[in-house]
Amino acid sequence: MPIVTLPCLLLLIASLVKPSFVDRYVLYSNIGIVLLLGACMNYFHRLWQPSRNAWIAAVAVLAALAPTSLSPRTPQSRTNDVTVIGTAVREEGRPGDGLLHLPGQHRIRTAANPEDTRLLTDLVLAQDLVSSNTLAGVEFPAQDIAARMLEFDRIVAARDPAGAHSPTSPQEQAKTSTPRRHFREQGTTHVSGARVAVYVRDHDPSPKAGPGFDSPGASGGVMRWPRLVPTRPASPPSRCLDPEAGP
Numbered sequence: 001m002p003i004v005t006l007p008c009l010l011l012l013i014a015s016l017v018k019p020s021f022v023d024r025y026v027l028y029s030n031i032g033i034v035l036l037l038g039a040c041m042n043y044f045h046r047l048w049q050p051s052r053n054a055w056i057a058a059v060a061v062l063a064a065l066a067p068t069s070l071s072p073r074t075p076q077s078r079t080n081d082v083t084v085i086g087t088a089v090r091e092e093g094r095p096g097d098g099l100l101h102l103p104g105q106h107r108i109r110t111a112a113n114p115e116d117t118r119l120l121t122d123l124v125l126a127q128d129l130v131s132s133n134t135l136a137g138v139e140f141p142a143q144d145i146a147a148r149m150l151e152f153d154r155i156v157a158a159r160d161p162a163g164a165h166s167p168t169s170p171q172e173q174a175k176t177s178t179p180r181r182h183f184r185e186q187g188t189t190h191v192s193g194a195r196v197a198v199y200v201r202d203h204d205p206s207p208k209a210g211p212g213f214d215s216p217g218a219s220g221g222v223m224r225w226p227r228l229v230p231t232r233p234a235s236p237p238s239r240c241l242d243p244e245a246g247p
Contacts, residue, residue: 003032080193082109086116088189088196089158095119098152102159102175103167105136109194110158120156123148124171142170146178153201155183158194 007026015021050058089110093099099120101107110117111129124145127138140148149155157179166172179185183199 004029004036080109081191082112084191085158085194085196086110086113088191088194089120089156090116092187092189092196092198093117093120093156094154096121098123098149098155100124100149100155100157100175102157103172104139104175105167106158106160106194107136121152123152123155124175139171142174145171145174149175149178150182150201155179155199157197157199159197161190161193161195 007029011021011026086109089099097120099110099117099122101110101122101124104124107125107129124139125137126140129135129137132138139145157175160166166176179199182202184202186198186200188195188197
């Protein structure tokens, strides 16, 4: 009983001070449930000797539960297969391409195999995961991210699946608005739990592009209109007067 209740109870109490409850932290407590179940089965087995039909029924129930227990262990059950995501990034990328993670907190999904991103340049990472002692690293400010993206003609982006909630931080807005204004989407590969999109630089951005990170709607800045220079009206052509000619 203590191994079942104590870990969850202590973590819930600690979460009152600092939220830190994650189910995988107490996954090992399932061992206590198995031990309790075994003790109960042993107790009832001593009180009541089951018949042959009871044993057959128990085996049938276990056989019926086997597919349900095995399905979570198959590759098809994975909602975010990091191996497949990393392979797609490696296949779509070219040496020297830029690399984006949208959102940045999911950068870990391409960290399973460093060879998948070795030839690409992470455009937003100021400090890597090891030096920053975090799971996602530390990113540049939004204005620096946009400037770094414009230095590349081709960018590979590892994105969340369509319809997923996107963070609204300035860095994430810069990652989405800059490609929309200055790049065009060359293609998208849909994999388990992510999309890998390739953006190619459009040197003649369309005027119909949505608001970017430097527009008033995105960052509260001031839109600067081109200054109009007044022009002097053209003077009428002068007439050459002949002194001998009449009026």
